[in-house]
Amino acid sequence: MSTKHHERREERDPAKNAGNGVEATFVPETPEAPPAAPSGAAESSRPPVAEPAAAELSALRERVGVLEAENARLAEECSSLKDQNLRRLADYENFRKRMFRERDDAAKYANAGILGDLVPILDDFDRAVASAEHAKDYVVLHDGVVLIRRQLGSTLENKYGLQRYACVGEPFDPNVHEAVAMEQGSVAEPVVAAEFLPGYKLHDRIVRTAKVRVRMPDPAAQAAADGQTNDATTGGAAAETAGPGPEATN
Numbered sequence: 001m002s003t004k005h006h007e008r009r010e011e012r013d014p015a016k017n018a019g020n021g022v023e024a025t026f027v028p029e030t031p032e033a034p035p036a037a038p039s040g041a042a043e044s045s046r047p048p049v050a051e052p053a054a055a056e057l058s059a060l061r062e063r064v065g066v067l068e069a070e071n072a073r074l075a076e077e078c079s080s081l082k083d084q085n086l087r088r089l090a091d092y093e094n095f096r097k098r099m100f101r102e103r104d105d106a107a108k109y110a111n112a113g114i115l116g117d118l119v120p121i122l123d124d125f126d127r128a129v130a131s132a133e134h135a136k137d138y139v140v141l142h143d144g145v146v147l148i149r150r151q152l153g154s155t156l157e158n159k160y161g162l163q164r165y166a167c168v169g170e171p172f173d174p175n176v177h178e179a180v181a182m183e184q185g186s187v188a189e190p191v192v193a194a195e196f197l198p199g200y201k202l203h204d205r206i207v208r209t210a211k212v213r214v215r216m217p218d219p220a221a222q223a224a225a226d227g228q229t230n231d232a233t234t235g236g237a238a239a240e241t242a243g244p245g246p247e248a249t250n
Contacts, residue, residue: 170191180211
């Protein structure tokens with residue numbers, strides 16, 4: 001063995017070193033470096049680095065350009081859609097405000113038509129009053145008021161469908177009649193006897209019910225009528241039960 005190996009063995013054996021009067025010291029063994037390979041062999045053993053081909057690099061660049069153009073187009077389209085959405089929101093807000101304004105105006109001026117038709121009738125009233133004050137004639141005033149009443153009723157009926165319905169002599173109907181008085185009478189069912197305030201309807205809907213006096217069936221008369229009916233029914237039944245009378249004897 002070489003001298004270097006003897007030295008290492010002595011360093012590893014502390015007892016031997018102690019017997020020789022030398023302090024034992026532990027020195028870790030350093031592995032020997034492998035012999036260096038020639039430079040040419042090291043370069044040849046490295047794995048080759050893959051470099052992108054020129055065609056692949058060109059395709060990637062072209063793909064990046066296409067994606068950038070698509071991104072720009074989408075950004076422009078998004079901005080255009082955003083502008084359109086804002087315009088539509090503004091149009092809707094303006095439409096909503098216009099509808100609310102038109103609704104309020106319709107409710108505010110809903111009676112403009114009928115009021116325009118009633119103004120000439122007010123003029124007729126003014127002329128009738130002025131004529132009565134000038135002439136001091138009751139007949140002229142009465143005729144003028146009757147004429148104006150006829151004109152007003154005709155306007156409301158022909159142009160707006162307001163009709164006055166008859167009540168007196170009709171069967172009492174709580175849907176169209178309001179009973180404010182009652183009397184007894186010889187009737188089979190409640191009947192309108194008098195009209196205190198006329199009733200009006202607009203087409204098929206009641207605008208105001210008529211205030212009427214109702215004639216109710218008289219309980220005594222009703223009981224008498226029921227008794228007569230029962231007697232007649234009982235007499236007929238008895239005649240049918242008795243059968244034919246005895247035959248005449250010569």
